[in-house]
Structure formats: C-alpha cells, structure tokens
Amino acid sequence: MHRHWHISRRTCLRGLGVALALPLLETMGWADPPKGGVASLPIRLGFMYMPLGVNTKQFWPTDAKTYPVTLPPSLEPLRPVIDQCLLLEGVDNVDHGPLGNAAHALELSTWLTATLPSVTKRDSINIAVSADQLAAQHIGLYTPLPSLELATQGNSASGTGQEGLNNMYYTTGSFGTPTQPLPVETSPANVYKRLFSSRQSTPRKRGAPTVDTATFASTGPAAGGEEQTLDRSMLDLVMEEAKGLRARVSLDDQHRLDDYLETVHALETRVAAIERQQAEAAKAAKGGSSRRANDIKRSDPIEVTIPSGNVSWSEHVKVMGDLMILAFQADLTRVCTLISSHPQGINYPELGFSDGHHDVSHHDADQVKLTKVAQIDKFNLEQFAYIITKMKGLREGPGTLLDNSIMLWGSGQEDGSNHSNRRLPTIIAGKGGGTIRTGRHVPKASGNQGDLLTAILARVGVPLERPIGIGTKLLPDLS
C-alpha cells in the first residue's frame, strides 16, 4: 500500500520505491568511506564529451611562457577558471587496427574504454566496461545512484554501420558490462523525477514470511537482517523465476538473462545503499553522533529550473549540468557522464549557421569551415566553463565542490578532418581532493587515454586489476 505524502523534503528514488527519508539534502550525511578507506570528502567524477575533434590551431596553447595569460581563442571561455584546469596535450587513444574505417563509430565508444570493440562479433555490442562504470561499481556503492548518464540526444540505434559495427557504438559512451550499452537520460524533467520524487514502497514488517535471498542479497553492502521493502522481496522472487527461464535458453540468451539478473541485483544493492545512507542521515539528524558530515560547512543545494517547451542546445546542456551538480552536492551520485552531442553530429543554429557539425568538421583546411569548427569548440567549452564555474562557487568543507571533483572534458578525435584519435582534446578541471595539480598545460603527455583513465580512477580509490584498455600505467602528468 502506497502513501503519497505531500512533503517536498521527502525525496526518493522513483521506481525503486525507496524513500530517502531525507534530511539528506539538509544534512547530507555522507556514508562512511569503504573499510580501511580514508575519511575524507568524497571525490566526484564528471565526464563531458564533445564529438568530432577540434580546430587544433585555435585549441592548443602555442607559447608555454605566456600561458595562461595568452589563451588560444577556443579556450577563452575557461579564462575565469583556467587556474582550475589542466590541459593535457598528446593523449592518444587505441589504434583503430582492422576497424580503420569506423572512426566515428569508435570515437565515443572508445573514449572511456580505450578499447577496440570485438572485431569478430561486430553486429552486437562487445567492448569493455567504461571507466565511468568501473568507478560506479566501486564508489557508486555508497550513493543512491551509482552513476548518472546524461545526454542531449538519445542513444538508441539500430542496424549496423561503418565496418559492420553495431550502430550503438556511434552513440554510446558508457558500458555497464562489455555487452551492455547504457541508455542515456535526455529529459531534464525525468532526471529530476529520478533524483527527487515522492513515492515509497511498503516496508516489510517483522514476522512477515521470509524469503531466501541468500543467493543474491548476500553480496550487497548492507545485506543481512535489515528490514526490506516489499518491492525488494518481490524482486528476489522474480529473480528465482528468471533462473527457471535461464535453463530453457541458448548460451547467448543466458548472457542476456545474466545481464537482467545483474541489473535487478544492482537495484537491490542500491536499495541497500540508500537504506544505509538513510540510517546515517537519521543518526546525524538525531544529533546523537557528531558526524563529520554535519560539521562540514557547505553551500545550500543549488536551485535548478527545469525548462519547458523547446530549449536550445546550450540551455539543455546547462540544465543537465545543473542536475549533475545538484546530484553531486546531495551525494546522490558521485559519477556522472554528460554527452553533449554524439558523433552523428548536431548543428548549432545558436551560432548563426546551419551547417552540421560533422559536415564542417571535414574542413580540409577550408578557412570558412575551420572558423566554424573553432566557434563550435568554443561554444562547447562555454558550457563546460558554466558547470566548472558553478562548482567552483559552491563551498564544501575547506574548499569547493570543484576541489573535490575531477571533471574530464574531451573529444574522441583530434581533428574531424583526419579522423585521427591521436592527441585528443583533453581538459581536466578540479583538484580531485588535492590529487591534481591544475593551472598547467602539459604539452607532451607521457601516456595514452588508458593511462589517463586509470590515473583518474586511482584517484577515487577504484581498485583495478589491470590498467584500463590500452593503458599500462598511471598517467604521471596529473599531479
């Protein structure tokens, strides 16, 4: 039986049916760090993507002596926060090898994987877990949402394209498993609903029939004798049923079902995380414990206005950025990916011309097109600067929200005209809790995209068995 409370302070994750009995937004009681971890403010990871490369001449600084007083034209929007940024030049991504003619299908899908898709099973998705999702699997355990995947365009696609590759490779940057491209949320209203809403599921009372959850629930961080919601117990039974189905299907389908089970399990894990966070918040609210969360000074949650009707691209990106910031502030998630457009390209009527991004990116040194590319680059960086500036203005402990974040902005191509994925446009903003030395331009990075992603994940304490994709080490240039 559901009760609908008309209380704005009560938030919950819709669909999960779990209420965050929230003073969360008020006290923001952060969950304990992982066992053995250091008690410090959480580090947030943001990944923001622009497709089709840049006009390199207007993007990279040419004179080390005058940087950052003299900025390349495309970087001008970052001037107020340039001391918070680290420019990494010379980061290459995975060689296209036998998929050489699929540059656009690969630019986004390899950006956070640094891995080439399977060459043998091209019509299905088979790549690698992306860096944001590796982070979500670890630091995401401590927040209601492991990660947020936001975009301005949906990523559904059908059929196969370049080199016979599945068309989802064009449009997808986040992969939950090597075979699971994650859908993106494009509607700000839906994101808001997902983060804050007022539905809750009936808690299970003591004495209700018990369900054997040993198989699935035991691995969650808060498994055990805790009270469950009815939904959670119901899902356990649904998973039982799925196991029956598993026996009737082919091997490939068993993998699909495993993904399904994994998903349901992930939801359960999240419910557990929410319940735990709720308990922490309740403890803090009671004042019984002097939790550090309450001692830490921080700015109020930002106000987000959800636009209605037709919005321009830049408004769309900005509100998505706001939602990311709000989710970070309230510790609803610590990992967020924002695909500001995907490689099929959009056009930018806001800039006063209608040419498609993809079209002008094939500039062939044509000055008119190059100018337009630079305008597009600058416009994208304006949006990034908006987000960074806002994060810098939000106090959190002794520093700012940005100080406790690592925001990676980049593109999967160097220059749309040559389809190269060497020297990827790469900017990191935020100090990563003091682990990143910003205010610099590194003209010759000493590692590849895999090394970069590995170094970022290491800074938030994600244990990796091996470096990501083509990486072999931690990129040393960050600190």
Place this chain on the structure above:
Amino acid sequence: MPIWIFLHLPPQRAWAAAGRLALLALGLSIRLVGAEPPATDMTPAQLTTAFQQQVVPLINTYCIACHGPEKHKGDLNLKALASGSAILTERATWKACAAKVLARVMPPDQEKHQPADDERNQLIAWVTSLKRLAPKDPGPGIIRRLSRSEYANTLHDLLGVDPKVAADLPGDTVGEGYNSTIAPLLMEKYLLIADDVLDQLIKPDQMLLKWNAGQLDAIVERMVQEGKPDGAERRFAGPSELMAVIPAPADGTYTIRIRASAERTTSKEPARLAIRIDGQVIGELKITAPSKYPAVSSITCKLGVGKVHLSVLLANPFIEDSSASSAAKAPAGAQPAAKPGTAAAVSKTAPAAVRTVTIESVEIAGPPAGLPSEAQRRLFIALPGKDLSKREAAKRIAVSFARRAFRRPPTADEIGLLLKVFDLADGQDEVFSESVKLMLKAVLVSPEFLFLTPDDGTTLTGDIVAIGDYQLAARLSYLFWATMPDEELSALAAAGTLHQPAVIAQQVRRLVADPRAHALFDSFGAPWLGLDKLEDAPFDEKKFPQMTKDLRKAMFAEAALVFDDIMRDNRSIIAFIDSDFTYLNGPLARLYGLEAEVKGPQMRKVQLADGNRGGVLTMPGVLAVTSLPNRTSPVKRGRWVLEQILGQTPPPPPMNVPPLEKQDTSENAVLNLRQRTERHRADPACAGCHRLLDPIGFGLENFDPLGRWREKDDTGVAVDPVGELPGHITFRTPQDLKRIIAGRADDFCHTLVTKFLAYTLCHHLEDYDEVVADEISAAVAKGGYHFQDLLIQVATSYPFLNRHITH
C-alpha cells in the same frame, strides 16, 4: 538473371559487366554483379574440388609467400585454412580475404605480381559460393526484449491503459544488431511504470489509512507537537493525546487498529487508550503488551461519509496506588473534560508516577470509496469468499493474468513463485487487492513478460529445435502488430496448428490486413528508408522555414501510408521504386506543386500524373534525410540508393583522399555533370564508387532538400539531370533513372528480403541465412514480387521457425 522491366534500355549485360569491373575495383557486394559463381546445385564435394582446381593455384601464386607456412603476416596462414573442413569453419576469414582482394588492398600495390581481373573474380566467386556449404542452421534464438512501443502496446492490450504510460522509457528500435540487455535505468522505469499502471487500475477493495504515530500531531504536556513526515513511534509519559483526521469515503463500519506497548508498572491496572471520534468516546483499548513486544488492539465503529476527527488519549496517565479514589478509576470517557488540563488537575491529588506508553502506528480500515473499475473486475476473476480462500482466489488471478502476460500458459513453478509474492503482502495484513497488486507487479517486471521467451520447455538436448507455437504466435504478433497475440493467434497456438505453413500464411494475410500492421512501418520500414531520423534531422531554419514538425510528420506519414498500401493490397514491391500514386495532405502537396488539388491537414491518396514522382526515391522524406541541413548532397542520395535499394554498401572513402562531402562544394557545383564525374574518375581510389554514386545522386538534383522540383540549383545553375551509368546506360530525367533502377527488380527484391530477414532475426545474416535469403528472393521473384509473398516467405522460413541452442 535479373528480370528487366524496360526492355528498350541498352544492353543490360553491358551494365552488369561494367558494374562488375567497377565493383571489383571497389570491394562492393559481389552478388549484385554476378561474377558467375559456381552452379547453384554444386555439392560440397564439387565445391571442394573446384577449390582445389581453381583457387588453390591462385593462392599459391599470389598469397602464400606472405600468408603461408613460412611467413604468416597478419596471423594468416592460408595453407592451414585451405585444407579440409577449415574451408568451411573459416568462412569468415575467407570472406575477409575476398573483400581485401576485391578492394585491391591485397596483394599490396608494391607487389609486382598482381592477379588479373578474372583471377580475382574467380577467387571471389568461389568465396561467395561457400555459403552453400554452410550447414542448415537457423542461428541462435534470441530472446528479444520488448521495444518501447511493443511494451506500451502490450500494456494497453493487457490492461487497457494508455500506451503513453511508457513514454519515459528510453527509445529503442528492434532489428539487426538489436541489443536486448536491460540496464538499471530501464529496470527502474519498468518498476515505476508497473506501479503507476496498477495504482491507476486497482482501487483498494478497502479504504486503509496508516500512520506512524510520529507522523500525527499530538498534545504532550499541554504542548502541541506537530507530526513529522518521517516520524516514527511516539512515546507518551503522562497526559498525552494523539490526533488524526479521517476522510471517511463512505458510510459503514470502520476498524481502528493501534499498535502499542506499555512499560511495566507496579500497578495492576493496565494502561488504557480512549478512542474518540469528533470528541465522543467510542471505547477504550487496554494496552498490556510489554515494551519489547508491541501488539495490535482494535476497535470498530460506524462512521458516516465525510471528515471526522480521531483522537487517541492516554486515559490513565498516572499510576495510582490501590487506595486511589474510585472516581479516578472511572473510564476517561466518563469525564467529559478528559483533556490534558483535566489530567493535570488530577495530578494535584495523585501520586507523581506517570505511565509510559509507546504508540507505534494507527491504522483505519473501512469500506472502499466506490466500485472497482472495469479493468479491475477483469483482472480479479476470482474474489475470496465463503467457498474460496484468499490464496486460491489469488491463484486463479495469477493463472489468468500470467497466461496473457507471458503469452503462454504459465508453469506450476511460475504460479508457485507468484503466490509467494502474494504471501509476502498478505502475510503482513495487506488487503486482498493490494496483495494481488504486488503479485501482478511481479509479473510486469518478470523476464517472461519483458522478453519474448521460448515456450518449448525443451531440455537442452539436440542442437536445433523448432520454436513452440506460443512463441511463434508472439513472434508473428510482435512482428506485424508490435503487440501481444490476439485471441485467434493464441487459440491456434493452443491447438498446436499455428506452425503449419498454410496456417502461418493465412495468419500473415490476416495480420497485415489489420490497421495495427502499421507498426511494421514504424519498426522496420522507417529505419529501412532512413525516415526514423527525419524527426530530428537538422535543417537550416532560415532557408527552410516550412520544415516544421507537422511537415516532417506528413513526410513520414506519406511513406508509411504508401508502405501500408503496398502491403495491404499485396502489390509488387516494385511499387516502392516506381508508382503512380502517393498520399498527401495540403502542406505536403505544396512540395509537389499540387496545392490546388490537395488541401487541408488530412492525408489522402493521390494519383500522380508526373512520372518523375511516385516511389520512395523521389519522396520528400527520403530526399530530406539524404540532404545536408542547407543543401542537397548528390553523394548521400546516391549512396542511399545503392545501400537501401540495390543492397550494396560502398566502403567509406579511403583515408588519404578528401572525404565525399568535399565533392559537393560550390566550386564543384558549377561544373557540369560530365566534369564532375571526370573529377571523381580521375582518382582511381574514388572512381569505382563514384561512377555509380554520382550519376544517381546528380540524377536526383532536380529535387531540393525538401523534395521540391527545381530547374536551377542553389548556385543558379541549371540542373543537368542527364546521366550515364556504367555500361552506357543513359537517362535524361529522374523518371528514366527510377525506371532503370526499377528494372533491377531482383537486386531490390534481394535487398528487401535481406533487410527484412535480418530484422526479424535480430542479427546480421550469416552463412545459412544468406542461402535462405537467396531462396526467398528467388521465390518472391517467381511469384511476381508481391509484398505479402515476401512477408510470408520470411515468416515461414527455416531460421524464423527454428532456433539453435548453443551449449
């Protein structure tokens, strides 16, 4: 042999031959140009012999030095591949080799010793024929997740709800390369939608309000304490009162249940809670449960419809010794002023010890607000009563609902699990309708509902099994209607006759005759034509202000209605390329210059007098999605025709030459067609492709990006639609061009069959599928290219009706 419709055209063989050369230079589909493959009736043994005699010598001459036992560059040892069974198992590798030979990537340029064209041809022809050696295999069965629209339609058919309930799901389209996985975001939304839908349909068969005591306002020690939304229990020590408002939905008997406990005291008298309705005491509850074991006590009362005020008052807040006055023992109700003030007055004379009572929750149960909805009555086919236990009633509901939701009779195990879900809620005193609701929710998030699953119950022995009739019913229904099977399909599945080819054929005809079959255009037709991208295709708003949402919708609808027309009337598929009718409304008719004839927003069928119109090649929607935001792109249009109509995939331009778009620059636009073609031919890396792409694309230059007829292009230069295809096939108008392409009926038929088969199977066609596609194309051609034949042929094909189980 292709069937040529316009026999007056120049010798088609010449085009075929020239095309072959062009394609050989390119790495295009070889089937199209028919480098004569070995005879179709060759046995595996004969193919192997042909290989030994014709192919091995070529490999030994041109390849083995680098890709042999000594050197194996690129990890390729052709010697090992060329023997015995490896020829078959390594077909993918052979195909890759053939593609490189075709594209003249291999042998590399620096090799002096290059095979002659007919030698390349021979190798490729052999590789092409290899598919016939593939074992008869339907490919893996795919348990496909319902797409967004299928899910929405199914909820509508199952529960009668508006399909819009699924609008928040991420969009997806089914078909080749479809990805079935369920990401957490999706699962979350499925749960949410199930909640929304069931809440909307099922009204509790009882009114039930429940509060934690902490959520209610209270008066404690004369102070009002407001309830908190997240409040838990309330602990009363001394005079206290709890207050609530009950919106009674109907006249009737209501039950008030209070879960509470009292701390043990020296007094023998238990704590008493007085229950008052609108100030009137209706009775008392004795709280005997000790603190650790709270218990529920209840009381009933009659209420009239309307708001009433409930209060729960600790009637004996003080512990009095046995000598206390009898007046103090009287029920609280007897004291009209039993308010905190009065209690305080008592305290003047009574000992100071106070009772401590903990109230956990207050619950009011009463009659339902109204009659259950029609949908609810349909779901609740059984209700508990004198002769029917709650669980038995729930079981009947589960069996009936799961039968429809799972698209087959549920198994005993499945029903057992659903009843366990029912027990979860029932075991904690949820009302019957709410417990059933949880059970139905479990059905709606079950994989058996969300995926199209096999129903054969096969124990996994044997490699290949026929799909069961229930799964077949679902396959057909989702293919043509994008929703769950209707009664007729279900009945045929239950009777076990559906899989008979004649029954399938009859059902396909029935399905396509139904208006719901428009779903096939949305899921298959639109992606085939590229129109799924029309809604969001960027257009220069200043240059084309008329390209509104409505116009885009009309463009989409035009193609959809033509598709439906061809399907419903079982026309020849050639009508897709060349026909004398279309569907228009007023705004769309303006693009055709038919604004005088067609007015208003309604789409209607229109006979076309202009031979340049009619067919998808010159349809505004298609012309728009193959244009750039501000101008036409002959290259995109040419490529679209090659890929979507003729079934050839031109490779992307080589990396070392300017991209295709470069060819469209204004500088080129002022050149005439011949000059432009010459420019493309000047570079051999481009020539092969553009020899076909350019004439087709430029042949459509009379149509602007919105599909309007024009005599001059953007630069003010007269459009020159005259073109020449390889083999000296010339055309002077778009109409000529359309008819030349319509003349390649077999190629078009094969393309459509291949795309439709891959769509139904959800994977790229491989090995045996390609053989099936060839066979279907031939059968459809033989029967006169009727669209329904094509659909029936695919729906009765071996891979459609069987699945391979891989261990």
